[in-house]
Amino acid sequence: VCPNIFKINFLILLSVFMHGHYGYVQMLCHASISQNFEFTFSVNYNKFEYLRYNSTEKKVVGYTEFGEKWAEDYNMILLAKGDLPVCYLQYVKIKSLSGCSVNQKAMLVCSAYDFYPKPIKLTWMRDDKEVTTDVTSTEELADGDWYYQIHSHLEYFPKPGEKISCVVEHASSHKPMIYHWDPSLPESERSKIILGAVGLLMGVFIAGGGLIYYKRKHTGWYSCSVLEINHYK
Structure with missing residues (x-):
């Protein structure tokens, strides 16, 4: 013993x-x-x-x-x-959750996904000045695979020509990472609009064709092909 x-x-x-x-x-x-x-x-x-x-x-x-x-x-x-990385951040994304009318309050969300370790800081900048009001953030949310995600929301009244950025401070980078909000539509949104317009035009054509068919049917206007049969004696 x-x-x-x-x-x-x-x-x-x-x-x-x-x-x-x-x-x-x-x-x-x-x-x-x-x-x-x-x-x-x-x-x-x-x-x-x-x-x-x-x-x-x-x-x-x-x-x-x-x-x-x-x-x-x-x-x-x-x-x-x-093998888990000591410091890692996969990507950051900014997107709009509402419209961008000048007279209507808009909302942006800055999201950081798949980062490790847990400590992280998200800051909103508007025309190079820190925004301290109308900002709400979630806690670091565990993904269940040793990584985390976090979301920060900004409510604001849009102004023409303004610059809005989300600054991310994390151990995966030696300096703050700045992500700028681009109000122009992304390629995926433009594709959706184009597909919607094509679908609308197809709907118009189909409706027009149906209307023409309806008019022909109720006015006795028919279109048909004639088969001629020749009899030989």
Whole structure:
């Protein structure tokens, strides 16, 4: 027995079946006086150890065919978490949530997606001056995959020729990142307008054709082809 080692043993009985079949999970925590901790986690079934995790080695080892498969999958998850970038920001997007009439209040939203670590700051600038009123922001929202997203809303009365920007400060960049709002329609919106116009014209043509057909039908005006049959004696 090692007096310098304090060991905690948790034994969790998973299930008990007929004919003596049973499974359990065993968790061990070793703590030494030098403050070195080691955690082990093992899954056992029918007197066989299927797999074991060791915090010192930081990997899972499988001891059966199924255990090896589980260990392989779990180690890939651990590896993916270990490869997580220290500082990362995928992209920032500004879009309008309302109209841009001069006499009507408009709203913009600046969104930052898939960033890590969590701390981030979004600031609105209007003609190179910080906007401190009519600004609301969400908290950093977890995506569930170790990344975060955040959204900041700005309400304002549009003015011709003004410049609106969203400044993002995050550890992924050594200096603030500035994103300017472009009120012109993006290509996708222009495509939607063009497709809508084409659809409207097609609707007009179809309606016009239907009206012509209706007029012909009710005025006795018919168009037909004549088949001539020649009889020879």
